Amino acid sequence: MAIRLGSPYFRTGADAQQSGLLDSYGRRATDMRLSLTDKCNLRCTYCMPAEGLQWLQKDQVLSREEIVRLVGIGVDLLGIRELRLTGGEPLVRADLVDIIADIRARHPELPVSLTTNGLGLDKKAQRLKDAGLTRINVSMDSLHPDTFAQLTRRPFLDRVLRGIEAAAAVGLGLVKINAVLMRGINDHEAPDLLEWAVSRGFELRFIEQMPLDADHGWTRDGMITAAEIRDRLSERFLLTPDPRNRDGAPAERWEVRRPEAPDVVLGTVGIIASVTEPFCSDCRRTRVTAEGKIMSCLFSREETDLRDLLRSGADDDAIAQRWQEAMWAKPKAHGMGHTGLGAPDFVQPDRSMSAIGG
Ligand code: SAM
Numbered sequence: 404m405a406i407r408l409g410s411p412y413f414r415t416g417a418d419a420q421q422s423g424l425l426d427s428y429g430r431r432a433t434d435m436r437l438s439l440t441d442k443c444n445l446r447c448t449y450c451m452p453a454e455g456l457q458w459l460q461k462d463q464v465l466s467r468e469e470i471v472r473l474v475g476i477g478v479d480l481l482g483i484r485e486l487r488l489t490g491g492e493p494l495v496r497a498d499l500v501d502i503i504a505d506i507r508a509r510h511p512e513l514p515v516s517l518t519t520n521g522l523g524l525d526k527k528a529q530r531l532k533d534a535g536l537t538r539i540n541v542s543m544d545s546l547h548p549d550t551f552a553q554l555t556r557r558p559f560l561d562r563v564l565r566g567i568e569a570a571a572a573v574g575l576g577l578v579k580i581n582a583v584l585m586r587g588i589n590d591h592e593a594p595d596l597l598e599w600a601v602s603r604g605f606e607l608r609f610i611e612q613m614p615l616d617a618d619h620g621w622t623r624d625g626m627i628t629a630a631e632i633r634d635r636l637s638e639r640f641l642l643t644p645d646p647r648n649r650d651g652a653p654a655e656r657w658e659v660r661r662p663e664a665p666d667v668v669l670g671t672v673g674i675i676a677s678v679t680e681p682f683c684s685d686c687r688r689t690r691v692t693a694e695g696k697i698m699s700c701l702f703s704r705e706e707t708d709l710r711d712l713l714r715s716g717a718d719d720d721a722i723a724q725r726w727q728e729a730m731w732a733k734p735k736a737h738g739m740g741h742t743g744l745g746a747p748d749f750v751q752p753d754r755s756m757s758a759i760g761g
């Protein structure tokens with residue numbers, strides 16, 4: 404059981420590295436998820452409403468310079484060791500390549516990855532690679548054009564597939580594919596998606612659907628659990644726990660083999676069971692929304708603004724300290740309950756996944 408720490412240990416300057424982004428349960432956030440925009444060109448049913456959302460104004464969103472400065476504070480002062488750029492859809496941001504190039508110039512060793520829906524990736528993959536992007540995750544929930552269009556409300560599967568191919572062709576690390584399964588829509592596709600991914604050398608990750616949709620349509624019965632996903636995959640494949648250390652990663656990974664050829668590892672598959680098998684006690688994430696608010700957890704209802712500080716002439720130490728204070732207050736767990744039935748006091752956050760940065 405987590406023991407609550409007494410008093411916060413905030414330090415400025417070089418000493419801040421020692422305490423880093425520590426929370427009151429002793430976890431230290433080293434993995435920064437930064438949303439570059441709230442806008443998106445798809446309307447995935449589990450994320451956005453059909454009509455879209457009220458987008459932020461341009462001046463409400465962090466600028467390229469502000470983003471690069473915040474990443475610098477995270478890395479140089481607060482022990483951030485890994486950065487993921489997300490959204491909304493990060494590829495709709497015109498200065499994405501420049502942002503990555505700036506970050507890479509300042510932090511040559513920092514792993515920088517991108518989560519994207521893949522639209523337009525075919526045209527940008529090489530520039531992203533040249534700018535210094537380390538790796539990419541592309542979201543794709545179905546191999547069937549009609550099902551893809553039903554889930555995303557847009558008929559663009561072929562464009563996403565072109566984007567994935569381009570990312571692999573330019574050598575953007577191990578390409579990971581994110582898939583959310585929805586009951587009665589694409590859940591039967593789980594083994595086909597895995598077959599497709601391992602045959603191309605991609606790592607597929609299934610994400611349990613979380614109650615973060617703007618339509619508030621999530622139901623416990625509607626969501627496909629990690630246990631169900633394992634069962635479905637096991638109808639075709641042999642899954643054995645990946646011997647590599649999970650090391651704080653959200654996905655539980657499995658080696659994939661065929662029952663008839665158990666000596667050959669075809670690849671690995673990850674299952675992110677945020678609802679039914681939560682991993683809050685090992686969480687290392689700190690989230691920054693597109694408008695510069697720190698969220699210590701996807702399900703947090705507390706937000707700490709850094710944008711005003713950034714724009715008010717505050718120095719890096721002052722910004723680092725506010726970031727530390729926000730993370731110190733990180734809740735012990737998201738409160739959906741181990742059974743996924745939802746603890747009585749669980750309240751769905753006002754923000755949808757796209758507005759937080761998944
Ligand atoms: N637009 C990009 C994309 O779709 O990859 C990046 C942002 S999106 C919010 C990041 C990830 O969150 C995607 O893989 C998406 O499938 C996932 N996601 C969105 N809403 C979700 C939900 N309610 N439950 C689980 N995963 C969700």
Ligand code: SF4
Nearest residue numbers: 443447450491520757
């Ligand atoms: Fe857009 Fe990604 Fe949300 Fe789909 S999951 S609507 S692609 S932000």
